[in-house]
Amino acid sequence: AQSVTQLDSHVSVSEGTPVLLRCNYSSSYSPSLFWYVQHPNKGLQLLLKYTSAATLVKGINGFEAEFKKSETSFHLTKPSAHMSDAAEYFCVVSDSNGNEKLTFGTGTRLTIIP
């Protein structure tokens, strides 16, 4: 069984300050982990993914995430927030046992304060 918990439903940061979106996961197998972003009235777009290679994963638009097995976490960070980062972010887990199903977190809405 697999599950994912996004610890904050809403995060607000000032433009130019760091962003931290938290995600914990549970998986019976070695997981693959993803972060997706959804801008208003749009579909989801892949930000980055971890698939058992390097534990620090770099994605698009300056985002990165670190896979920490001991803490079962996959937090998303960005050094300096931009107004265009305002969106909803989803953490997603998939077991590596050939399971075709992804499990989505409930999402974190990121607001950027000018």
Add this chain to the structure above:
Amino acid sequence: NAGVTQTPKFQVLKTGQSMTLQCAQDMNHEYMSWYRQDPGMGLRLIHYSVGAGITDQGEVPNGYNVSRSTTEDFPLRLLSAAPSQTSVYFCASSYKLAGGSGELFFGEGSRLTVL
């Protein structure tokens, strides 16, 4: 470069009516899926397909039917609409999802209201 195309973008139905949400992809992806998105619940998998002629149920399949007669198309049918099916529906495809390594490509969504 169309990617994943969903139609219609908006639809209002009355309870008991049926309809089909269309999804087409032009990337020759084997894997296609339907999700529904509800406030505070993330995305939940309705049905998915790993290739033409093969479909399987996801987390919330009741009240929905799918078929996959071609690689490109994966329509979602609501048999008898209920207010609980008011939601935003997303179609997503991937070249390969086995092992969780495939990236999902999403359509822009179909907003359905059932009165």
